């Protein structure tokens with residue numbers, strides 16, 4: 227019997243577990259370990275609360291989690307409670323599927339002013355991640371600025387723009403719903419340092435902005451390249467640019483109270499204000515090839531709230547080589563060092579959809595199979611029994627998948643009308659819900 231530890235219970239973790247079970251039916255035991263008492267990582271804490279159909283993929287992970295060979299080990303932090311070296315003693319292979327939960331920073335003056343947040347923190351707040359549930363952003367001001375032209379910027383802008391009724395059927399947490407219902411935001415500016423042809427927004431997600439109850443998207447027609455130039459774009463981007471053209475044609479018509487303005491060719495250079503943010507200093511840009519270059523023309527946008535959505539970084543783990551520039555573990559095709567691997571965003575950085583993690587998971591299992599084939603017989607490592615002994619010795623309180631099912635049932639039972647669940651937003655409450 228081989229023993230495999232997967233650190234992280236998000237999409238990359240569960241696709242890897244699924245691939246391992248398929249590769250070695252009855253010949254591998256898999257422990258999926260998570261620092262939180264609740265599974266599914268990005269699905270629970272990152273995917274927007276009004277995108278329930280995307281969250282449905284967790285049912286597939288549940289099937290894997292309930293299989294005989296797989297165990298969920300919640301509430302155990304690797305790199306804190308247990309070291310990676312200790313896992314390597316206990317398991318034949320360790321796969322880091324820890325995602326990219328830290329914000330990339332712009333490193334601009336004023337970035338630490340109050341009410342400037344990174345998207346990991348802001349998204350974590352409205353999704354009830356225990357680390358960010360207390361964020362308490364001030365939404366009373368008129369002007370919100372969202373930085374970045376990717377799908378996370380769209381998520382943040384849409385969540386800020388929705389009415390209480392538009393959150394029906396979502397699992398947005400109560401504290402965020404209350405704050406958003408009371409919001410004073412009247413203008414959301416999405417700031418992009420490059421142009422329409424360089425956006426990273428996908429058409430389905432961009433299209434949603436055109437169907438909001440009280441908000442209208444607005445694009446400056448002058449920012450759009452000649453329509454003939456769209457022909458050279460790949461089909462997805464071409465559709466997104468066509469949507470920007472539609473938004474430019476609507477204009478900021480006065481019948482909706484909230485405007486979502488796309489400010490393109492606009493790079494933030496500083497945040498201004500005394501304690502709290504009051505503005506963003508912006509430099510107009512132009513393209514030099516595919517790169518944005520400053521024009522020397524500056525202006526200031528009013529900003530009472532800023533959310534930077536410019537990408538994420540993997541959290542470093544003691545003893546694991548880390549690529550500071552790329553913000554992920556140093557690896558060659560998923561291999562970090564003998565018997566230590568990484569997968570998903572921890573391997574390749576924060577790009578792609580949830581489904582992109584599936585081939586990643588299958589791929590890393592192939593690498594492990596190659597390495598196991600060449601390293602001969604298993605050394606009879608202790609696997610999960612060894613982890614249980616270590617946990618008992620350290621007084622760790624392991625949360626099992628059955629425990630999670632009780633937490634899940636309690637969240638479902640606490641849901642407001644029409645919502646799938648009301649999440650627990652702190653670890654003690656999650657642990658208590660196990661009964």
Ligand code: NAP
Pocket residue numbers: 277332373374375376377378379381418419420424425426428431493494535536537538576577578579
């Ligand atoms: P992203 O797609 O990489 O977009 C990041 C944006 O930030 C880009 O527009 C980038 O502009 C901009 N940016 C980076 N550095 C900047 C700087 N210094 N100044 C100004 N702008 C800067 O990242 P993301 O939005 O965080 O999304 C991460 C991944 O999750 C993506 O693959 C995304 O598609 C996926 N996702 C999917 C969904 C969904 O399918 N519903 C929802 C959320 C996220 P440049 O291009 O100029 O660098």
